[in-house]
Amino acid sequence: MSMEEAEYHSKDFEWDELRQEIETDPSMRFHMLPQLDNNSTYTNSSSDCSSPSEESEAWNIFHARHATGKFFKERRYLLKEFPELMSSDEQLNVLEVGCGNGSTALPILSGNKSISVYACDCSSEALERAKEVIEDSSAGSLTNRFHPFIWDFSMNNRFPSCLPSPVDFVTLIFTLSAVPLHRMPTAIASCFSVLKPGGLLLFRDYGLYDMTMLRFGPDKKLGFREYLRSDGTHSYYFCLETARDLFTRAGFDEVELEYCCIKSVNRRNCKTMKRVWIHGKFQKPK
Template sequence: MSASAAEASEYHSKDFNWDTLRLEIENDPSLNYHLLPFVSPQPEQQLTKDPIKAWKSFHIQHSSGKFFKERRYLLKEFPELVSCGDGCKVLEVGCGNGSTALPILRGNEKIILYACDCSNETLQRAKEFVAASNVASVENRFRPFYCDFATTGFPKWLACANCRENLGQKDQICVSDVGEERTLETGSWSMEERSCCVGGVDFVTLIFTLSAVPLQIMPTALRECFSVLKPGGMLLFRDYGLYDMTMLRFEPDQRVGFREYMRADGTRSYFFCLDTAKNLFNCAGFIELEIEYCCVKSVNRRNGKSMQRVWVHGKFQKPT
């Protein structure tokens, strides 16, 4: 067994009971502000920070890649990525520095991985990170491109024509073109595949990406993901769960919505409960296969404090 596979096999996600944590939080007066309804500010009081610019700045600040660790647990959480056969196409949405891409490429040497992000600088770091690995034929299987999927949509060459023709509400769910000037040049494949359809993808991964999108835009973002999947394809989801440690650290003045927060640098985080996640995916047309809380205790090596992390794990399918 490889080192990465061994690490993945040791991953655990039920260190504590979420309902027990919920009772502790909801009975703590000091945390009561997280539970209160959110009163939207008047238009003149609303924050005007651009989330896309904020994330670009964030990734430039953390360009060394040390902030993000390779997510090897994905091979255990989503074994479908390991078992799919020749020519399997995966779209990773919000690839960052490549911390998700690399374990996927390691886990299956037959996968073709399309990876998008809203920052060209970040995509360049991802290319360098993946190229420095010893993954077989990575130059032919890793295909990054620029895209802000939540606002401009995915490029048309990514989806199959049959999927586009059969979408229900075409005006709302159509797959968008992405301007040539905003696309990261990655070699001859990019020019060829911009002019023709690649037939849709077998999997979409949304790993800690959807929570960074403003809540009101999430339905559009998920319909975009739905549109580029082949019929029967799967969306693999992992993101921040309700009452995760990071949620409880936000101050009252950092709330920008109910369970939605903004950091000082302008980046956002939403914290999902299972019902909200189910509703978002169902409304986008997906069939729910799995959804649950992952509850993990981790220890801060510097101060020895135990941290209770909560994530939402989900698998959703496009109907055949």
């Protein structure tokens, strides 16, 4: 099975078994503890002092560094995970939040000709990469249905002026984890404000105890389940309860929420990697 196929909804192991394994392993204990401050005492709050502009700059550097097509990975499985994007011939508008290099925007645009994708990112470099990817697509001319704009959705929840009207769908794919936890309520309120009543927010992101979380050392911890990558970008790991709490407090109704647990084998060292993602659909009440 290819990784691409594996990412689609499979369940190779039970998340609760992984949780037990990790939570009883003494070498993993620091992941469960509240944050260590500089005086080596534990606190509950994030010690991260980065500003939104520093975070955007870290993403600018990331996207400039990964400017080649090699890094681009089209998320084709998304249309299987979120079939509602394909289920209608009506003209629909999607807002892809944190569009990066267009990995999510491209399959949506090429999968449904009736959809227009508005795509925002806080990084101007990301938007340049996404424009290139959409312009170069072999799926025909997609540019007239692609509308990129710069927007940091975690700063305030005002309706962005680049959107002509509320949208039918918001896609939030591996973006919320990049926002510091204390700004997530504002970020989700922004998503709520741009959706039509009855509109759906489609969510996929890193799940608690994903292999990439367990690779961080204690020095990379910013807060509880929050980490700083060496390139300065953030990563938060969601459990179902935190995701549920964040979205329902913002006014959303939960439609689907589950872990997606995949085993894949690293070809170089033959080690099994346990990947955990969180998959969710949330609806703005009608």
